[in-house]
Amino acid sequence: MYENELKALKKAGRFRERKLFNEDLTDLASNDYLGLAEDKGQLKKLCTLMDEYDIFAPRASMLVNGYHPVHRYFEETLSTLNGFESGLVVGSGFLANMSLVEALVRKHDMLFMDEEYHASGMMATGLLKDRVVFFRHNDAGDLREKMSHYPAKRQIIAVEGVYSMSGEVCSREVFDIAGENSALLIIDEAHSSGVLGKNLLGVFEHYGIEISPNHIKMGTLGKAYGSYGAYILAGREIISFLENRAKPVIYSTAPSVLDTALALINIKTVSKKAARYRVKIDARLRIVEEVLGIKSESLIIPIPVKNNKEALRLQKTLMDKGFLVGAIRQPTVASPILRVIPRLGVSKKCLKKALQLISDTSLQSFNN
Helix, strand or coil: CCCCHHHHHCCCCCCCCCCCCCCCHHHHHCCCCHHHHHHHHHHHHHHHHHHHCCCCCCCEECCCCCHHHHHHHHHHHHHHHHHHCCEEEEEEHHHHHCCCCCCHHHCEEEEEEEECHHHHHHHHHHCCCCCCCEEECCHHHHHHHHHHCCCCCEEEEEEECCCCCCEEECHHHHHHHHHHHHCEEEEECCCCCCCCEEHHHHHHHHHHHCCCEEEEEEEHHHHHHCCCCCCEEECCHHHHHHHHHHHHHHCCCCCHHHHHHHHHHHHHHHHHHHHHHHHHHHHHHHHHHHHCCCCCCCCCCEEECCHHHHHHHHHHHHHHEEECEEEEEECCCCCEEEEEEECCCCCCCCCCCHHHHHHHHHHCCCCC
């Protein structure tokens, strides 16, 4: 039924399929930035925590009776750590972005979104008709100009703390523009929470931004926090509005209690050991700079390659040497890249070896 479409994808080097990779491969592809997803000690803590409760599954939406004490404990813990009034646990980052965009941008409002914002936010903008304006990627000047041209009852800005493919940190000036215009500012911190800042709290801490009522922080639990799910942090009024108007919250079964509990345990661990993790992250970023000449503040290292076929070839070459990296192709990126994650679950020795291989194979790729 879709034979021709699949053939076209294969011909273009854009065909994808689920794979079970060899567990012996050194993982430089996943978003498990701190290595918590493979820490079995955290799993034991989860079992101990859940022994306190008779119910361990959500059973219904949060607005029926699916809201579990673990959900509330998680929300209170995370909002307090980050300096927000209130929090809302959500089933996934995709649902969190859909919730924010679909619910908050009302009639006579205008959303200003970075053109490289995550696909979940992009999809949600399809519901807004003429209430969305895209500005050039990480270009604060273009954002400022477009906001002046599109006045609205409420102006809402959506950016990422760290962009998932480029590893770029969002412009500091975006915060100033939001404040100057009394605009709501949505920061997707999926790839910055647990990585940026002295205490690994993300881009707000990284820039020393004091939390204000116009700030909204959302992020996922499936990356640095080693679990699954997502969260939204904001003022009480905004969280209450989302409870009443965000369809993914109202009409979805409540998030997994077990995943939320594991994320809670991991977040407490990150908070307690932040200084130790910060040292390890910085050490790995220094290795990246030494070997590849790339200076980065995030744990996302993109390596440009010539074409899709070459991206897959280089990925296979590295797998044959024992290392797994991401081969990212269209439509996720405009031009193919190898996406390398110098995560803490990989030793510095292994990381250096892998990066040297990447440097050698990438240079050969461009010289051929």
